Amino acid sequence: MSAPGSPRKMDEADPRRARVLGLAILPLLLGLLFFAASLTPSLIPRPWLLQGVLAGLVTAIGYAIGQFLNTVWRALELPTLSMPAVRKLSLFLAIPVIGLLVWTLLHAAEWQNSIRLRFEMEPLEAFSTYGIIGVATATFLVSVALGWAAQFLFDRIRRALYRIMPMRTANVLGLALAILIGFVITRDAVIRSGFDLADKSYATAQNLFADAPPAPQDTRFPGSPGSHVDWGAMGQPGRNFVVDGPDAAAISAFTGRAAMNPIRVYVGRAQSESPQVRAELALQELIRLGAFDRKVLIVASPTGTGWLDPGGHEPMEFMHDGDVATVAVQYSYLQSPLALIFETQSGLEQATATMQAIYRHWTTLPPDARPRFYMHGISLGAWSSMYSFNVFSILNDPIDGALWTGPPFPSRLWNQAVVARNPGSPYVLPEVGSGRLVRFASQYGGLERTSGPWGRLRVVYLQHASDAIVFYEPTSVWRAPEWMKEPRAPDVSPAIRFIPVVTQLQLALDMALALGVPGGYGHNYIAEDYIDPWVAVTDPEGWTDDDSTRLKAWCAQEWGQGCRRE
Known part of the structure; x- marks a missing residue:
């Protein structure tokens, strides 16, 4: 049997959080709030497919934030709620969250049209709510799977560190190392290699002259x-x-x-x-x-x-x-x-x-x-x-x-x-x-x-x-951009509102579009x-x-x- 306060004992004594389909309910509700927020308009109109991807990503981020707060709470060994209390709190919060989600889904097409009309585009005739939900669900599940992989990496690192340092120090250092490893792998091994390949491919494409016109003979060129x-x-x-x-x-x-x-x-x-x-x-x-x-x-x-x-x-x-x-x-x-x-x-x-x-x-x-x-x-x-x-x-x-x-x-x-x-x-x-x-x-x-x-x-x-390439704001994770504090320009929807974290991802997608x-x-x-x-x-x-x-x-x-x- 493990001694009280040992790493294994802490894991075994983890509070029985309420779950649905293997997902913690309270973090999931936070993710659904992010889902609803993602449906609000930003600078560029979004088709339903991309809206679904965005919604799935922000739902996963909301869920991850909830899980992270849970982890920090447990790592600090703070008091936890009993299972009945967690269930009551989950039900109490679920009703307004789901109500808000339904309301935003009903208004999503109207919000997108508020941008399209300012861009002199035809209003949407069909904005597939079911399509958004389906794509968002698939995106969310893929993101959660990646999150589980990151959690596995974190657990392996922190448990190895328990042997040489105090538990709380190991948790903090383990999290930092897991983030660093993920960043290096993602940016340097995957993304960088991919774009190096894209760069070389584009260079090759520009140097294929079979269909290029012959060089001009007029010396002014x-x-x-x-x-x-x-x-x-x-x-x-x-x-x-x-x-x-x-x-x-x-x-x-x-x-x-x-x-x-x-x-x-x-x-x-x-x-x-x-x-x-x-x-x-x-x-x-x-x-x-x-x-x-x-x-x-x-x-x-x-x-x-x-x-x-x-x-x-x-x-x-x-x-x-x-x-x-x-x-x-x-x-x-x-x-x-x-x-x-x-x-x-x-x-x-x-x-x-x-x-x-x-x-x-x-x-x-x-x-x-x-x-x-x-x-x-x-x-x-x-x-x-x-x-x-x-x-x-x-x-x-x-x-x-x-x-x-x-x-x-x-x-x-x-x-x-x-x-x-x-x-x-x-x-x-x-x-x-x-x-x-x-x-x-x-x-x-x-x-x-x-x-x-x-x-x-x-x-x-x-x-x-x-x-958005001009007016993207990196600090919009936590702070409204300056232009959101002013009357909207003629080509910007008056329905835009600042939402922490979500606005950041909306503007990032706006840059791509x-x-x-x-x-x-x-x-x-x-x-x-x-x-x-x-x-x-x-x-x-x-x-x-x-x-x-x-x-x-x-x-x-x-x-x-x-x-x-x-």
Whole structure:
């Protein structure tokens, strides 16, 4: 027989908690509360299948929290309820919990429609309650099985530690070691390996040229004879960028004025392993094409896949009669959310190398004979572009401005601008000082709020209030994001409410879904969104409000509302 207080005695004396189908009832009720909360709306509409997955995950998390509290209670050897008391408490709590769950299921479709209508989407004709319950149950059971595996690991570790240290210390250290082992296995062995494979697969796909067009023979294109850039190494995103833009004839047909062929330079990730070498090749190609004789020079940072938003570049070329040179260098093959997690440093290093190489050359040119210098990026490209914006290195000879679109939430420069907003200024569309340096815009405008003059350097942030990649908040596990404390923007459902833990997972799913929405919402920025910000940043000569209106109409007709943004 084990001595009182021994590890085995503690396990055998574990209180007989009420259970159903092997699951502890009180933690399960907490999980069902999380299930009900997950049905409430967030930034992006969710189809029933994904809603079911989300509901299953948050139910499992709620259950795990309940089990964890149970474990802590027992580990501290605090008093426990008798079995009859546990049963009475379970019944007392089950009635309101189930009632709340039924009520939220009945309102789930209405809440999703409150988002869809703001996104100009058709209301849901069918929102499968049974489908949600089925998928959620399956997801929950898989999660519980993983939880049992984690519990088994924890038990093995803590019982081994009992031999060399006091019980409570062993419990705490065992839990910490189990979490650490799970993190290392999940991130480094499974996730990292998977994304390394995905990265290599995508690289291979970009280098399959059987169906790729032949290299251009016109020497004004990168990859043509005499170019410093390898046409094959560009990959599809680069090839599309350099050849698909408007030419002088198309621009003249719209403006009625003489125009030039825009210059577009792109260096692919496969060109070299070194970001510095890729940056120098981009510079040499700009020099070869006469880019520094143009009126406007744009250093653009692509998204993770190397993609550049055509809607963010073509309007600029129309505004300035094609007298524009744009350069971009690829650093990854992964989608931006994956590159943000697993290839963060690659993007930052490449953006910095590109910016430094081109800026150094630009500063050697006479100020009255060099192009105006602008920076641009969307999504992860905006983040890396901001990172390369070193105010100390450009202070004596500043560039002219920047337009950063859909900046991801970790962006330091964006966060600094938002924190510096004027009192009473909306978090999703701030006003900063007198607006001489930084202004914010959305699909609904915003630039018109500041009537004063610009300073020497002009920076505009373009962002949608419904863009979770911008407005995800890591602390939403326990604290409401700032934008939830304010009146909702026009593209955000007024029914959104903060719920600890659940809001965090909802916003995480919103990030994954942020591109799968109509243009002009979420993370899907359209050409019309860019026009007013580009006008504000670059101040095209002779450009009028009527010109902007006409260009917006042309863009809407040319691309519609469904232009792919990644």
